[in-house]
Amino acid sequence: MSQDYFAEEDVILTKLEFDHCTDKNDANSFHISYGIDKNFLFGCGISIASVLLSNPESKFVFHIFTDYFSDNDREKFDALAAQYNSRIVVYLINCEKLKVLPSTKNWTYATYFRFIIADYFSGKIDKILYLDADIVCKGSVQELIDLSFDESEIAAVVAEGDIEWWKKRSITLDTPKLINGYFNAGFLLINLPAWSKYNISTRAIDMLKDPEAVKKITHLDQDVLNILLAGNDRFVDGKFNTQYSINYELKKDKVFDPIPNSCVFIHYIGPTKPWHIWANYPVSEYFNRAKENSPWQSVSLLSPSTSHQFRYSAKHYFKQGLILKCIYSYINYYAKKLF
Template identity: 50%
Template structure:
C-alpha cells in the first residue's frame, strides 16, 4: 500500500443514526472536493427519494467542510432518516499524482474508500457526485460477484473501446472499457488483488501516465481487465448537457434518458447545477432532487472560469438569450487574455 487510509482520514463527522445491517442495506461512497458538494448532496437526495424502502449509509470522502454544510447535512439525514458520514481527508500524500483541470486530486479518493472499508463491510458502491438516481437500486443489494472484483458499466461504444485499447496498448480493452463513475466493489477481492498499490504505481510512473487521458479510470480499466462484470447501461446512463448545443429546438432535443434509466451520469464540463444548464429537460431530474433537499434555496452556480464562461456563452446563444450570451463571451475573451 502507498498509504494508510486511517492516517489520511483526519476526522469523521456522523449525521443521523448509524443504520443496522439488513438485506436491503447499501453503503454508498463519494469522493469530492468543495466544487462538487452541491452535486453530491443532490445525488444523495435523489437516491433517498426514489428508494424509500431501502436502508443506506452514505460516506463522503472530502478535503473540505464548513459549518453551513454540516448544518444542512444534519438536516438531510434527519429529514430522510438516513446516515451520512463525512471523512475529512488529508490529501497531501496524493499530491504527486497527475491531475488536470477536469480531474482534480479528489478523483483518487476512491482508493481511500476501498482501503478504509476493507474488513469492515463486504462491498461498497462508489458513485461520482454528478450522478442522479431515478429508479430502484434494490438489485445492487443482492448481486453475486462470482469471484469478480467489481460490477461496472461500459462507456460509449466499441469505437471508443478500440481507441482506448490502442492508446493504452492493451488490445483486450477493445472488448469493453468501463466508466469509473459507477463501481460496485467487492472489497475483499479488491484488497487481495492489490488494486490500490497497482493503480498508484502506474499513476506514479511518468512513462506510463502520459498515456492516461482519464487518469485513474484508464488505470482501473487496465488493472481490472477481465475481472469485472458488466451491468446494463441503465445503471450509468451518461448524459452530456453540451450535446444540447447540437439540436436547434426542443422538439428534436437530446434525450438519452429512458424510462428504464436508473442512474443518470452528467459527464462533461457543464453540470446540471450550473445556471446555464437549468432550462434543459435532461437537467430536470437534478433540479427536482435539489428542490427536495436542504439546498433547495441555494442558487445554481454561475460561470467563473474561462472555460465555464465559454460554455455559458454557447448555451445562452443557443437558448436565444443573445445579450447574456454576448456578455459571457466578452468575459470569456477577457479571462483568456489575462491568462
Template identity: 50%
Template sequence: MYFNANNIIKKRIRFGLSHDANQLNIAYGIDKNFFLGCAVSITSILLANPNLDFSFHIFTNYINDDLELKLEQLADKYNTNITIYLVDDNSLSHLPTTKNWTIATYFRFIVADYFYEKMDKILYLDADITCKGSLQELVTLKFDDNIAYVVTEKDPIWWNKCATRLNEHKLSSGYFNAGFLLIDLKKWKEFSVNSKALELLSDSNLSENFTHLDQDVLNIILLEKVKYLDRKYNQQVSINYELKYKSSVNGYSPILDETILIHYIGPTKPWHKWARDYKCSQYFLDAKSASPWKSTSLLSAITATQWRYCAKHRLHQKKLLSGLICYLKYCLRKIKNPRY
C-alpha cells in the first residue's frame, strides 16, 4: 500500500447515534468547494428514501464550526449518522491534479482502505450527485465475482476514444464514470486496487495519458471485474448543455421519471448562482431548501473558467449587463492566471 488510511485521518467527528445492521453506508471525498454539494446530496438521499437507514461518511481536508453545526442539525433532523474524516492529504500530494480534478479526487482510495474489514460494501458518490428516487435495490445487490457495480459514461463512441487514448481495446465495450461506485470492499482489497491505481498514477510516463485521472486508472484496473447498472443510477447532466437551446421548451431534458441519481458533471454546478434558473437544477434546489443550508447563498464565480461560463449563461438568459460584467471579470482573471 502507498498509504495507511488510519494514519492519514487526523480526526473523526460524528453526528447522530442510531445504528442499523442493514443500513447503507455512503461515502464522499471532497474539498472545501464541494461541501455545499455534498450536504445537499445527503439531504436529497434522505428525502427520497425515508424508509431506509443510512450512515454517511465525508472524507475531507476542510471543516469549520459552521459546517459542523449544520451537519449536526442535518443528522438530528433526519435521524441519521454523519461522520467527518479530516484527511491529511500530504501523502497524496505527489499525484497528478488538474484545474478540474483536485487532490480530493483520490480520497475515494482512502475510503476503500479505511472501511476494509469494518463493513462488507460501501457506496461511493461524487458530491455533485442529487437523489430523486429509491436506493432500495442497492441494499440487497449481490456482487458474485464482481468487485464493483458501476454505470457507463456517455456512449460507444466515447468508449472507443478512451480505448485508443489508454491503449486498452477492451474499453471499447464499456467505460464507466467513477462518480458512482458500489464497492465490495473485500474483493477491492484482495485485488489490490488501491496499490495498482496509485502506482499507475505515480508514473509520470503513464499518467500523461490520463485525462480523467483516477477514473481512467480504475477503468483499466477493473476491466471485466465490474457489473453495469442502469443509467438511472448515474444520469449525467451538464448544465452547460442548456446553452445549446434557445429556450427550455423542447430543450435540454436528460432527467427522466425513472432517474434515481442525477450527476451534475462539468464546471457549472447547480449550487452556482448562474445555474439556478434551469429546470434541471431544481432537484438540487428543492433538497437545499429542506436542509440546514436553505438560507446559504448559492456560490458566485471564482475562477476564470467559472466567470466565462457565468458570462455565457447570463447572456443566454438575456441578462446582458450582468453577462458583460462577468465576461470582463473572466478576461481580467485569465490575464492574471492563464492556467485557470
C-alpha cells in the first residue's frame, strides 16, 4: 500500500471475519468489495444477498470497508454469511486522511474507500470487483468471473451517458481520450497488478489534493479515475451497471419496470433508494426480493428523517395517490427547514 496515504497498519484498525464457507480455498472464489459509511450498511447487506441469491453455484468472498459497524450489524452480516454458506470480511478503517479531501452532499469521504481497497489487495489477488452499495444483482456474474485482462487494462468499466456527454467531459477534464467513453465508478472490476503498476491510488489522491485539478472536476474521484484510466480501461456491456433513479418515476405517466431482462446489476442512483419506504414501485422489487431472502427480512424500510428526504417522500406519496402521507411529509419538510 502507498506509504503516503494507505499504510496498512495505519488504515486497517480491525478486521472481522464471518466465515461460514465449507470450502476454505479462496483460490476458487470471486472477490467483491464495498466501501461505505454507516448510511449504506443496510443497502450493502441486501446487495450481497442479491449476488448470492442470483448466483447459487458460484463461490464469493465479500469485503466491506467501513468506519462504522455496530453489534447489530455483526449479528446480521454473520447471519447472512451463515444463510448462504459464504464468507464476509469487514475492515474497520481509519479515514482521517480521507476527510481532508473534497466532498459534497452526495459524495462523502467514503467514496475514496475504493482506493484503500485497491491498494490493500494489490499483491494478494489478481482482480476484485468494487460495487457501490446501492447496486442490486439480478443475474449471473459468471462473465466477470471468467474475464481475463490484458496487462495494460486497469479496470473493466461501464460507460455512462452518450457521445455528447463524453465530449463535454473530455473538454472539461482536459482529457481528449474521454471522447471514446466516460464511465460510472460505481462498478469497477479492477485489474490489481495494472492498478499497482500505474500507481492509480496515489496519483488520484495527489490530484484530489491539488487545488488546480479540483477546479476541473465535478464528480470527485469518478472524474479523477476517468482521467487516469483513459485509454487503459476496458468497456463492458451496460448490463453490468444499469443505472436508474427511482426519482425518474416522478416524471413517468405509467408505473412499470424499466429494467431489461438482460440486466445483471441495477444501480439505484439518485437520492431515493429502494430501502426508503416511499420507493414503492415495481423497479424496487429486485431489492425487496433480496431483502426477503436475507436476515433483514423483518427489518422495516427506512422512513424519511431529513428535510431532503421528507421533500422527496412527499413528491412520491403524491405520485402514488397517498395524499395524507404527502401532506404529513410536507409538514415535516417545512418544519425541518424552519427549525
